[in-house]
Amino acid sequence: xxxxxxxxxxxxxxxxxxxxxxxxxxxxxxxxxxxxxxxxxxxxxxxxxxxxxxxxxxxxxxxxxxxxxxxxxxxxxxxxxxxxxxxxxxxxxxxxxxxxxxxxxxxxxxxxxxxxxxxxxxxxxxxxxxxxxxxxxxxxxxxxxxxxxxxxxxxxxxxxxxxxxxxxxxxxxxxxxxxxxxxxxxxxxxxxxxxxxxxxxxxxxxxxxxxxxxxxxxxxxxxxxxxxxxxxxxxxxxxxxxxxxxxxxxxxxxxxxxxxxxxxxxxxx
Amino acid sequence: xxxxxxxxxxxxxxxxxxxxxxxxxxxxxxxxxxxxxxxxxxxxxxxxxxxxxxxxxxxxxxxxxxxxxxxxxxxxxxxxxxxxxxxxxxxxxxxxxxxxxxxxxxxxxxxxxxxxxxxxxxxxxxxxxxxxxxxxxxxxxxxxxxxxxxxxxxxxxxxxxxxxxxxxxxxxxxxxxxxxxxxxxxxxxxxxxxxxxxxxxxxxxxxxxxxxxxxxxxxxxxxxxxxxxxxxxxxxxxxxxxxxxxxxxxxxxxxxxxxxxxxxxxxxx
Numbered sequence: 001x002x003x004x005x006x007x008x009x010x011x012x013x014x015x016x017x018x019x020x021x022x023x024x025x026x027x028x029x030x031x032x033x034x035x036x037x038x039x040x041x042x043x044x045x046x047x048x049x050x051x052x053x054x055x056x057x058x059x060x061x062x063x064x065x066x067x068x069x070x071x072x073x074x075x076x077x078x079x080x081x082x083x084x085x086x087x088x089x090x091x092x093x094x095x096x097x098x099x100x101x102x103x104x105x106x107x108x109x110x111x112x113x114x115x116x117x118x119x120x121x122x123x124x125x126x127x128x129x130x131x132x133x134x135x136x137x138x139x140x141x142x143x144x145x146x147x148x149x150x151x152x153x154x155x156x157x158x159x160x161x162x163x164x165x166x167x168x169x170x171x172x173x174x175x176x177x178x179x180x181x182x183x184x185x186x187x188x189x190x191x192x193x194x195x196x197x198x199x200x201x202x203x204x205x206x207x208x209x210x211x212x213x214x215x216x217x218x219x220x221x222x223x224x225x226x227x228x229x230x231x232x233x234x235x236x237x238x239x240x241x242x243x244x245x246x247x248x249x250x251x252x253x254x255x256x257x258x259x260x261x262x263x264x265x266x267x268x269x
Numbered sequence: 270x271x272x273x274x275x276x277x278x279x280x281x282x283x284x285x286x287x288x289x290x291x292x293x294x295x296x297x298x299x300x301x302x303x304x305x306x307x308x309x310x311x312x313x314x315x316x317x318x319x320x321x322x323x324x325x326x327x328x329x330x331x332x333x334x335x336x337x338x339x340x341x342x343x344x345x346x347x348x349x350x351x352x353x354x355x356x357x358x359x360x361x362x363x364x365x366x367x368x369x370x371x372x373x374x375x376x377x378x379x380x381x382x383x384x385x386x387x388x389x390x391x392x393x394x395x396x397x398x399x400x401x402x403x404x405x406x407x408x409x410x411x412x413x414x415x416x417x418x419x420x421x422x423x424x425x426x427x428x429x430x431x432x433x434x435x436x437x438x439x440x441x442x443x444x445x446x447x448x449x450x451x452x453x454x455x456x457x458x459x460x461x462x463x464x465x466x467x468x469x470x471x472x473x474x475x476x477x478x479x480x481x482x483x484x485x486x487x488x489x490x491x492x493x494x495x496x497x498x499x500x501x502x503x504x505x506x507x508x509x510x511x512x513x514x515x516x517x518x519x520x521x522x523x524x525x526x527x528x529x530x531x532x533x534x535x536x537x538x
Binding site for chain 1: 279321369372376430
């Protein structure tokens with residue numbers, strides 16, 4: 001890399017940190033690549049802390065110790081989060097989304113990179129202090145949101161399957177009862193997907209009775225691992241859920257197919 | 270936002286552009302938010318072009334005209350791409366990955382955010398000039414890579430399902446013959462997922478006979494849309510494929526279960 005002047009270098013360092021969210025990058029990496037003194041780098045980091053806070057996209061944090069350095073942690077301002085979730089609700093209230101059977105079509109939103117990316121940042125910021133080893137999801141619709149959450153936490157994504165696949169080698173399967181339909185369902189996970197003694201979070205797009213989430217907790221017991229957080233985008237308001245401790249961003253109160261009315265609102269406001 | 274000085278502002282503008290890959294942001298957005306003159310902004314953009322090129326993470330491009338502005342396009346240097354793909358091959362050659370039946374376990378790699386993110390940048394840079402409307406994939410394993418590709422192209426992801434789902438409303442289904450096993454397979458897509466007259470690319474983790482890719486081309490005909498690009502991470506070396514025009518990053522020549530040998534190499538070197 002050629003020698004950059006200060007304003008170029010500050011931008012370059014932020015770009016590198018921000019491309020590697022939640023990853024500690026050693027100070028010597030920057031010193032060597034930008035050919036700069038430690039004291040100058042410290043000043044640059046101070047500038048970056050201010051910039052990131054000022055535009056409200058997270059924080060730049062200094063990590064002390066031998067494996068220390070500096071890292072970017074993605075975040076979102078409270079008012080920006082509220083605005084975003086309210087907009088999402090407005091879009092979800094469109095009666096055009098009601099499918100036969102009272103289901104809600106959401107794919108265009110939850111697979112839209114802008115939205116998926118913001119949801120990843122929001123979920124990651126709920127769980128960032130929990131020392132997570134993996135982000136789990138069950139195929140299929142929650143995968144994009146879970147992938148973005150994994151990216152901002154900088155941990156691997158694990159996709160639990162609905163049936164056994166030859167490409168995954170020996171698997172652990174469990175049966176569980178769906179919270180809403182009371183049907184027996186299966187989930188399978190490759191034995192090598194999760195190391196014993198891990199902390200995982202479960203991320204999904206939708207929760208009705210909580211059967212899937214509760215199934216994931218049982219599945220993780222088979223891996224001697226622990227679900228330390230559950231995050232869902234939309235929860236359906238029900239009398240009782242099979243799990244108690246979870247974060248949901250939106251609450252779906254009613255889909256009235258006859259009168260074409262959808263009641264949904266941000267949960268956290 | 271409080272008034273930032275120049276080095277802070279340059280970093281802030283790059284962060285905002287880089288958080289919105291392939292999205293044109295108007296110059297007036299920055300002028301208003303950072304309270305700056307057009308001439309100063311032009312100078313800042315010139316600095317950013319140099320920084321981004323220098324650290325090899327893509328380009329900052331100026332778009333002229335009434336809807337014009339400036340955008341960040343993610344990219345990767347050729348030598349960095351080669352290094353990354355060679356490392357990936359080294360990791361894939363580990364005999365521990367051979368599953369009964371000669372399948373290769375790849376989930377830990379293709380679901381690892383660092384790798385998935387780089388693959389998204391690589392695929393996006395192949396197809397960025399093709400005026401893409403959607404990135405398509407078929408559930409399940411290709412979804413994370415396809416999501417990242419969609420993010421860097423700034424277009425929606427569309428997930429084709431293996432069976433009909435009640436949450437997706439009316440669907441179009443097609444049957445197709447697998448290129449390798451010659452089995453009849455089905456794929457389904459919600460009628461509202463793709464607008465008529467769209468250009469799409471198909472992204473997947475694995476291609477054997479090309480049956481799935483060729484199925485996707487047929488499916489898109491039902492939507493009066495066109496597959497203008499196909500990208501797969503690993504292609505299995507076969508005599509003949511059902512599709513000819515595709516990009517593959519790695520070529521899998523042999524998985525020798527008996528002698529525990531995997532031959533795989535980067536395709537583009």
